[in-house]
Amino acid sequence: MKKIxxxxxxxxGEIALRIIRTCKQMNIKTVAIYSEADSSSPxxxxxxxxxxxxxxxxxxxxxxxxKIIAICKEKQVDAIHPGYGxxxxxxxxxxxxxxxxxxxxxxxxxxxxxxxxxxxxxNAVKHFETPLVPGTDEPISDIKVAKEIASKIGYxxxxxxxxGGGGKGMRIVKEEAEFEEQMNLAKSEAMSSFGDDxxxxxxxxTSPRHIEIQILADHHGNCVYVFERECSIxxxxxxxxxxxxxxxxxxxxxxxxxxxxxxxxxxxxxxxxGTVEFIFDEDKNFYFLEMNTRLxxxxxxxxxxxxxxxxAWQIKIAEGHxxxxxxxxxxxxxxxxxxxxxxxxxxxxxxxDIGTLSVYKRPEGEGVRVDxxxxxGMSIPIFYDPMIAKLIVHAENRNxxxxxxxxxxxxxxxxxxxxxxxxxxxxxxxPQFLSGNYDTHFVPNFFKPEWLDGYLTKDEQDILASFMIxxxxxxxxxxxxxx
Ligand code: ADP
Numbered sequence: 001m002k003k004i005x006x007x008x009x010x011x012x013g014e015i016a017l018r019i020i021r022t023c024k025q026m027n028i029k030t031v032a033i034y035s036e037a038d039s040s041s042p043x044x045x046x047x048x049x050x051x052x053x054x055x056x057x058x059x060x061x062x063x064x065x066x067k068i069i070a071i072c073k074e075k076q077v078d079a080i081h082p083g084y085g086x087x088x089x090x091x092x093x094x095x096x097x098x099x100x101x102x103x104x105x106x107x108x109x110x111x112x113x114x115x116x117x118x119x120x121x122x123n124a125v126k127h128f129e130t131p132l133v134p135g136t137d138e139p140i141s142d143i144k145v146a147k148e149i150a151s152k153i154g155y156x157x158x159x160x161x162x163x164g165g166g167g168k169g170m171r172i173v174k175e176e177a178e179f180e181e182q183m184n185l186a187k188s189e190a191m192s193s194f195g196d197d198x199x200x201x202x203x204x205x206t207s208p209r210h211i212e213i214q215i216l217a218d219h220h221g222n223c224v225y226v227f228e229r230e231c232s233i234x235x236x237x238x239x240x241x242x243x244x245x246x247x248x249x250x251x252x253x254x255x256x257x258x259x260x261x262x263x264x265x266x267x268x269x270x271x272x273x274g275t276v277e278f279i280f281d282e283d284k285n286f287y288f289l290e291m292n293t294r295l296x297x298x299x300x301x302x303x304x305x306x307x308x309x310x311x312a313w314q315i316k317i318a319e320g321h322x323x324x325x326x327x328x329x330x331x332x333x334x335x336x337x338x339x340x341x342x343x344x345x346x347x348x349x350x351x352x353d354i355g356t357l358s359v360y361k362r363p364e365g366e367g368v369r370v371d372x373x374x375x376x377g378m379s380i381p382i383f384y385d386p387m388i389a390k391l392i393v394h395a396e397n398r399n400x401x402x403x404x405x406x407x408x409x410x411x412x413x414x415x416x417x418x419x420x421x422x423x424x425x426x427x428x429x430x431p432q433f434l435s436g437n438y439d440t441h442f443v444p445n446f447f448k449p450e451w452l453d454g455y456l457t458k459d460e461q462d463i464l465a466s467f468m469i470x471x472x473x474x475x476x477x478x479x480x481x482x483x
Pocket of ligand 1: 440
């Protein structure tokens with residue numbers, strides 16, 4: 001067992017700050033890295049030391065693997081926390097870190113590789129009592145055989161790229177006549193986007209919910225599940241509101257899903273914190289989608305209902321400590337909801353916005369948590385994920401949490417950049433959301449941008465109009481994928 005004294009955080013923004021907070025509580029020294037675009041970021045000033053990596057584009061800064069390892073050696077760093085995005089799921093980087101004698105706070109590179117491809121993940125978990133969406137678990141090579149399987153499964157079906165991610169590389173096929181054409185298109189798209197044309201087919205679940213299970217696994221064979229997160233409120237197949245617990249799960253289904261998640265973790269000898277994503281259908285069947293081998297953006301909702309500090313556990317597990325929590329000790333306490341406050345314009349199909357936070361005032365109060373990485377007057381750099389903050393609330397039950405989140409959204413003042421705060425009010429007021437009975441089609445089915453104006457006073461509408469001048473939107477794609 002090695003006591004970690006110093007951690008380099010190979011990330012930026014809110015997640016770097018969040019990791020630094022726990023390190024401070026654990027008396028661990030921190031080294032931040034940053035790009036020129038982030039030189040005035042709070043994550044730089046909060047760390048004990050900080051090293052400039054290079055210009056804004058992540059390929060010239062946050063993704064410089066060898067430079068990160070060299071800094072660790074120079075600064076006598078014991079461990080790297082990769083956060084999410086960037087290098088967090090890069091097995092080659094993980095291997096290099098370990099070879100350099102540095103602890104990687106995350107799973108083994110082998111586990112990352114198994115879960116990094118959808119097909120190898122399916123093949124690993126299928127022997128471990130984890131239900132899979134009906135479909136194939138080998139790449140499709142013979143169209144005739146694939147068509148036979150598709151008609152057995154029943155249309156609509158979904159063609160997926162094994163190497164796909166971030167909601168990309170998926171095609172819905174409604175009937176057999178379209179099959180061949182869609183398969184050829186899917187393959188060539190997969191080749192050009194991911195350099196690998198392996199595709200497989202799955203039953204298309206028409207009314208799916210996205211429910212994921214947080215797990216923690218140590219190096220001594222212990223694994224627990226820290227309940228679920230309901231992540232069905234998505235725009236462009238990407239999450240925007242998450243809550244825990246899910247209104248749809250009974251204690252029995254929760255236990256079954258938790259056990260299935262533990263089995264998925266066991267299938268790749270998983271260690272550290274991870275998330276097993278499931279798709280949940282109208283008949284309350286759940287199927288394995290994928291495993292994310294890192295800390296998730298939405299981990300705070302699990303922290304708030306469980307009372308655990310997941311980053312602290314990540315560090316303890318990396319040091320070699322056994323999990324001292326037993327499954328039966330974990331209890332769900334109340335309800336938590338997170339709204340991702342994105343620099344995006346919900347009035348214009350969520351196009352990312354850039355600019356300066358001319359006014360930035362956070363809400364405060366008991367059970368209100370803001371994880372962010374900006375201060376008033378700062379600009380949102382164009383190079384990275386356009387998330388400004390995560391606003392998380394915790395209350396004794398779902399209705400109280402919804403009321404608290406609405407109050408916190410109203411108290412949050414952001415000017416200068418379009419954002420998803422009022423979109424959050426729209427969701428929280430919607431009868432379908434209030435009923436708890438919603439699926440991943442909620443936004444396309446119910447959201448009408450013109451309804452947002454009802455949430456703003458005349459003054460607020462004028463302020464918004466004044467800064468929503470035409471702005472150029474240049475974003476580096478693929479820095480973050482499916483977070
Ligand atoms: P990615 O890695 O690209 O994010 P996932 O497999 O995690 O792909 O799926 C992303 C989203 O696509 C899910 O949250 C869900 O909304 C939808 N999806 C995935 N598989 C299916 C399916 N078989 N049927 C219906 N929707 C699906």
